[in-house]
Amino acid sequence: MPKQPRPEALERLCKALSRLPGVGRVTSERLAYHLVQVPEAEALDLAEAIRTARREVRVCSQCFNLDQEDPCKICQDPHRDRKLLLVVEGPREVAAFEQSGYAGLYHVLQGRVSPLEGISEKDLSLQSLLRRVEEGEFKECCLAMNPDLEGEATADLCYSVLKKTGILVTRLARGIPAGASILQVQQPILSDALHGRRKY
Template sequence: MAAKRPAALELLAAALAELPGIGPVSSERLAYHLLEVPKHEALALAHAIQRAREEICVCSLCANLDQSDPCWVCADTTREQGTILVVESPRELLAFEASGYRGLYHVLQGRIAPLEEIGESDLTIASLVKRVQGQSGLEVCIATDPDLEGEASAELIRERLAGSGVKVTRIARGVPAGATIAQVQHTILSDAFEGRRPLD
C-alpha cells in the first residue's frame, strides 16, 4: 500500500503553501513543525491569526491596516496635510515613518502585475483619485518600488491624476533598482523623498 499522509496534514500543508514564498517542501516542513511543537504553541499561532483577521481593518481614508478607522496616521491632526505619499503596502508605510516622513499616505494594497492578474481594479487608485478631488495645492508623491511593476503602477497613477490640479511627483532614484522600499535603509528613503521629482 502506498504511503499516505493524514488528510488533516495534507490540508494544513496546502494552506501553508498558499503563503508568499512558501513552496511544497517548505509548507510540508512547516506543517510537521506545527504538529511537533507543544499543542498550546500551535494553537497560540492559530489564535493570533484569527485575532488579526477579526480586529484589523482597512482605513477608509488611506487604505492602511489598523485596528481603528480612521487609522493612526489619518487620525493624527498634527501631520503635514499637504503631501500624500503613495506606497504599495503598509510595510512601506512603516519604512517611510522610520525615515522621518510626517505627511499623509495612501496605500495601494499592491501594484500592477499582469502576470499575477493584478490590475487597476485590484488596487486603491480609484479611491486615491476621489480623495484628492478639489484639493488644489496638494502634492501626491508616488513611492512604488523601482521595478517594472512599480513603474507601471506609478505611470498609471500619473495618468489617472492628470488634470486633477494636484502636483504629482516621484521619489528620487536613490532607491537601488531591484530593491523593495521596505528593504532600503531609512536614510536612503529620506533622501529619496527629499529628492523627489515632478512627473510631467
C-alpha cells in the same frame, strides 16, 4: 493509489501551509511537523494570532492602509502634515516609510499594474486617490512606487489620473543607496545618480 503516509490532521495542516506564498511541499511538511512537535502553547499562539489579526485588522476607508481602527491611526492623527500625500503600492510600504520618519499622509493603491498577474488599473484604488486629491487640502502628491518596470507603469498611471487636478506630483529620488560602494552598485544605479545630480 499510493497510501496516505501521514495522519489526516497533519495532511490537512500541510495543505493549509502550502497555500502560503513561497512555501512549497517540502517546507510545508517541515513546518507542519514542527507545529505538532513544539510545546502546545507555541502552536496555539500562532493559530490565535491568525484569528485575532483577521478579526481586528481592517482596511482604512480613507487611505486603504491596514489598521485596527477606521479611519486608521495615521489618517486620524492631527499632528501629521495633511498637505503631503505619499502614494504607495501596499500596506507593507506604509510600515517601511513609517520607520523612515515620514510624517505626511498615505494613499495605498492596493497593488501595481501587472499584466502577467492580471492586475489592471481597475484593481487599484485610483478613483479614490483622485477624489481625495480633488476634495482634500493636499499641496503635493509623491508617487512612491518600487523602482522597477511595473512600479514605473503604475506611477505613469497615477500621474495620468492626477495631472488634470493641477496638484504638484513628485517622485522618490533615485541614486546611490546610502552605505553602498560606487564600485559595487549596478550601472543603472550610477546612471540614475548622475542624471539626478544636485548642487553641492
